Amino acid sequence: xxxxxxxxxxxxxNLSDARYCAGMxxxxxxxxxxxxxxxxxTPEAVQEISGWVAGIELVGEFDTMPATGINAIxxxxxxxxxxLHRRRTPADLAQLxxxxxxxxxxxxxxxxxxxxxxxxxxxxxxxGFVLAIPPAEPLSAIQLTRLTQQxxxxxxxxxxxxxxxxxxxxxxxxxxxxxxxxxxxxxxxxKPGLRDFTELEAVFEELEA
Numbered sequence: 001x002x003x004x005x006x007x008x009x010x011x012x013x014n015l016s017d018a019r020y021c022a023g024m025x026x027x028x029x030x031x032x033x034x035x036x037x038x039x040x041x042t043p044e045a046v047q048e049i050s051g052w053v054a055g056i057e058l059v060g061e062f063d064t065m066p067a068t069g070i071n072a073i074x075x076x077x078x079x080x081x082x083x084l085h086r087r088r089t090p091a092d093l094a095q096l097x098x099x100x101x102x103x104x105x106x107x108x109x110x111x112x113x114x115x116x117x118x119x120x121x122x123x124x125x126x127x128g129f130v131l132a133i134p135p136a137e138p139l140s141a142i143q144l145t146r147l148t149q150q151x152x153x154x155x156x157x158x159x160x161x162x163x164x165x166x167x168x169x170x171x172x173x174x175x176x177x178x179x180x181x182x183x184x185x186x187x188x189x190x191k192p193g194l195r196d197f198t199e200l201e202a203v204f205e206e207l208e209a
Contacts (some may be wrong), residue, residue, distance in 0.1 A: 001025045002209040005174050006158060006181030008059065009200075010083075010132060013041060016195040017186040022053040024204040027181070030059035030083055033073050037063050037085070043076045050078065059083055061103075067095035074098050083130060093125040101128040101157070106135050109112050112146050119154045129154060132183045134161035148177045154182040160203050171206040182207065 001024060008028040009021045018029055029050075032040040041049075050058055057080040062070050070082060074097060082100045093100060103123060107115075119129060139147060142166050150156060157177040166172040171181060184203060189195045 001204075003204070003207040004171065005179070005207065006157075007184060007204075007207065008121040008130070008181055009184045009186050010041070010061070011186040012049065013039065013186060014189045014192075014195070015052055016189055018053050020195070020197055021200070022056045022188070024200070025207075026056065026073045028057045028081070029053070029186075030061050031077075032100050033077070034065045034085075035058040036065065037061065039097050043073050046077045057081060061085065061147050065154075068072045069094055071095075071097040071105075081127070087122070090125050099127040100125075101130055102126050103130045103132060105129055105133070108135055108137075108143075115146075115150065116153070119150065123154055127155065128157055128180055130157040130183060130184075131162070131184070132157070132159040134159050134164065139165035144176070151177050151179050157183050157186075169206065170203050174207065 003025045007026040008030060009017070009026050010030045012018050012029045012031055031046045033043065033046065034040055059081045060070070060074060060077065060079045061083045063085040074082065079098060082096065082098050083103055084100055085103050087102065124157055156179045158172050158173065158177065160182055163170040163173040164197060166176050174182065184200060187195065
């Protein structure tokens with residue numbers, strides 16, 4: 001189905017999630033492909049899962065793996081993008097064969113100018129920033145305004161949990177902040193082939209165009 005904005009679903013580790021999210025209109029599915037990350041998948045497992053879905057971009061998440069290793073896995077799995085957990089030097093980023101985004105952390109007491117500098121310094125080398133995990137408390141009105149301004153300046157992807165700052169509505173978050181996309185989290189199957197999609201379904205329904 002058509003959605004109001006792009007959707008990235010992180011942490012896909014089973015076929016049930018992959019097929020459901022693709023069918024609901026998600027643009028991207030990400031897989032943990034670095035052995036340094038808990039719950040990582042082998043390239044073979046990703047190939048097996050992705051073979052059952054079509055028309056969706058595959059993203060690999062990496063932490064400490066060097067660029068050469070990332071490039072090899074990206075080619076093997078047919079990745080379209082990578083999501084980096086750690087900051088890397090421009091020289092290291094230049095070695096990547098694919099566009100890269102950076103996972104970033106919300107820092108409540110960080111000065112606005114410091115946030116802008118953090119994004120601006122990395123922006124020339126990255127295609128976007130992923131703020132997947134929202135703060136423990138909803139953003140203040142000033143923080144929400146600042147986040148909205150930053151979303152106008154840089155390609156920011158926001159976790160659905162940021163909706164708590166807009167009255168709990170993911171749709172309102174999209175309409176207010178206008179991020180590059182929304183980030184959802186995959187989960188584990190209850191048993192092979194059985195998965196509860198209640199939470200994911202609620203967000204997809206809110207984002208239906």
